Amino acid sequence: MLTISEFGRRAGLSHKALRLYDVSGLLAPAAVDPISGYRRYDEEQLERARRISVLRQVEMPLATISEVLAGTDEEALIRLDRWWAAQQATNEARQATVEYLRDRLLRAGSPGLSPRPVLQRDVPETKLASIRVDVDQQSLMGVIVASTLEIRAHLTAAGASLPGGSWVIYHGAVTPESEATVEICVPFGGTVDPAGPIGIRIEPAHTAAYCTISRDECVYPRIMLAYDLVEDWVRTSGRPTTGPIREIYHPGFRERTGSDPAVDIAQPIEGLS
Incomplete structure (x- = not known):
């Protein structure tokens, strides 16, 4: 002793x-x-x-x-890796935000987002696993990364098929000063039971208005210009919204760089009859 x-x-x-x-x-x-x-x-x-x-x-x-430290060394390693991936994602987001601001200061008057179309598409009914969490802007990217890794690990362990990609549904306005509920979603095929914070549900089929942004354009607050673009289109079209807005991450998002298409900002809307 x-x-x-x-x-x-x-x-x-x-x-x-x-x-x-x-x-x-x-x-x-x-x-x-x-x-x-x-x-x-x-x-x-x-x-x-x-x-x-x-x-x-x-x-x-x-x-x-x-x-x-609650489980075995193998479990500890998995939890450690997830946490560190979230920290790296948060640091990358902060760095990108600073670089965006420096660019705006150096090139005053330049457009923050190049013109692009807002398109429409029909989204089929989708089975997904999701985690809901309250988060602010500072910790958002870390939470998205950690939750996505946790969901995919659960789905893989259950033998589910993963078509790729994921999305984040915003059930409120996430800002640097206030938290809101976000839902991190991963589509899958097969039969999987919920576990802990991971829920299983069906996303109904719907029509969505969306625009695509590059990896570089994902940084806050630059990404908000894409939100404005979609919201302006929806308001001008007069089409009622049918669900909260979301960020849809393309398969291989983490490996995409620069001007690679990476994310769709999508708003569910009422379809044309």
Whole structure:
């Protein structure tokens, strides 16, 4: 058994951190003296403590650390990879936003989005798996990536077929200052049961007005110009909307770059009778 000082020294954690991890349930001491309140730790707890220390160095939240360390090492690796992919996506989105702003400052008066048509198409009934989550603009891309990976892993484990692509339905306005509910959706074929946050449902057949944007044009706030384009078309056409607007990610979205077509901004509308 090790004192809190010895354990903290060997694990690379302060007394304050160890007390926090005890209160949060992340790393409880092996024993606590009922009279003095002194904490004692077992040497076997050092590996878990060191993993927590490393994960905190990369700014992983305590709740996420608890999820990562909850199962086997194989499960921990999967959760770690998903979290890191989400962090990378968030950082890429921030970098793209800064680059967009720099471009606008350097080329004042230039159009933020080149002209393009708004088209219509009929979308068939689709079986999909989805996760709903409340999110703000800052964490949006990370949540989309992490949720998509989680859904695809669940579908693959269940033996479902994946035609490719995914979409995000916006059930409210996501801004840098406020959260709203988004639904990350992945279409599939086969029979799959819901699990945890993953629900299974049928997306009804519908007509959609949409425009396509490139990988570079996906950055916020540039992407909002495509939303304006679609919304203006719908308003001018007089066609009632029949569902919330969505971003439809083309298959292989993560590998697309520059001017490659990558996303459709789509608004379900009432079809022509």
